[in-house]
Amino acid sequence: MDLSELVEQLNGLDFENVGGWPTPVKILAAVLILALVLGLGYFVSIKDLYVTLDQQRVEEQSLLQSFEKKAFEAHNLDQFRKQLAEMEQTFGALLKQLPKDTEVPGLLEDITHTGLGSGLEFEKIELRDEVAKEFYVELPIQIRVIGDYHSFGSFVSGVAALPRIVTLHDFMVSRPDNKDGPLAALGLLYLDVTARTYRYSNKDTAPGAKPGAARGRGA
Numbered sequence: 001m002d003l004s005e006l007v008e009q010l011n012g013l014d015f016e017n018v019g020g021w022p023t024p025v026k027i028l029a030a031v032l033i034l035a036l037v038l039g040l041g042y043f044v045s046i047k048d049l050y051v052t053l054d055q056q057r058v059e060e061q062s063l064l065q066s067f068e069k070k071a072f073e074a075h076n077l078d079q080f081r082k083q084l085a086e087m088e089q090t091f092g093a094l095l096k097q098l099p100k101d102t103e104v105p106g107l108l109e110d111i112t113h114t115g116l117g118s119g120l121e122f123e124k125i126e127l128r129d130e131v132a133k134e135f136y137v138e139l140p141i142q143i144r145v146i147g148d149y150h151s152f153g154s155f156v157s158g159v160a161a162l163p164r165i166v167t168l169h170d171f172m173v174s175r176p177d178n179k180d181g182p183l184a185a186l187g188l189l190y191l192d193v194t195a196r197t198y199r200y201s202n203k204d205t206a207p208g209a210k211p212g213a214a215r216g217r218g219a
Contacts, residue, residue: 094165095200104139107164107197111141114158120147123190132201141195149173152191159195170194 073080108125115122128140145155152173159166172192 103164104197107162107166108141110162110164111143111159111166111195114162115143115145115155118147118154118158119151120145120155120191122146128194135201136198137201139197139199141197142192143195144190144192146188146190148188152189155191165198167196168193169196 104127108127112122112125123144123146124142125144126142128142131138131140145152147155156168159168170193174190174192176188176190
């Protein structure tokens with residue numbers, strides 16, 4: 001059967017008498033119906049299953065990564081515990097460097113001796129209000145000294161070497177005023193700096209109180 005005969009048979013088909021169709025036409029119709037059913041089945045059901053399968057694969061990879069991470073942590077649990085103990089020990093050592101209220105006067109003396117030993121003259125050393133942080137209390141100390149650049153550097157190095165934690169902030173170097181003519185003649189300068197020391201915060205101690213202050217030249 002050539003194509004022209006097949007076209008003629010298709011044009012003469014009686015849809016009310018499907019059983020009387022020629023065999024080739026029946027085969028072609030069956031193939032078309034099968035293709036249509038498969039296409040509809042894919043778009044209606046199988047496509048959604050593929051989407052679900054892709055989601056399951058992504059979830060599987062996530063679970064595998066989570067399992068590998070937990071397996072690694074479980075394998076190194078003893079090492080993690082050892083590191084935690086070392087961190088707690090280090091943290092405890094750092095806390096011991098935080099001065100207590102009763103040690104503040106001694107700390108002021110240490111800072112003063114460090115400055116005097118560096119060749120500085122103190123214009124002012126004064127405690128400011130405490131500032132409460134998350135687990136510690138910060139105590140600012142306002143300092144003004146007279147000296148030269150070499151003495152300033154020696155003082156900063158000496159403060160950094162103190163056994164207690166003291167940090168220096170807000171450096172400002174200025175020349176003496178006209179009324180301090182002798183200082184200017186000697187080439188001396190003013191250094192204003194804020195030293196901050198810290199103590200461990202506990203609920204029994206209310207921050208904000210000023211333990212005391214030291215003023216005066218040569219304190």
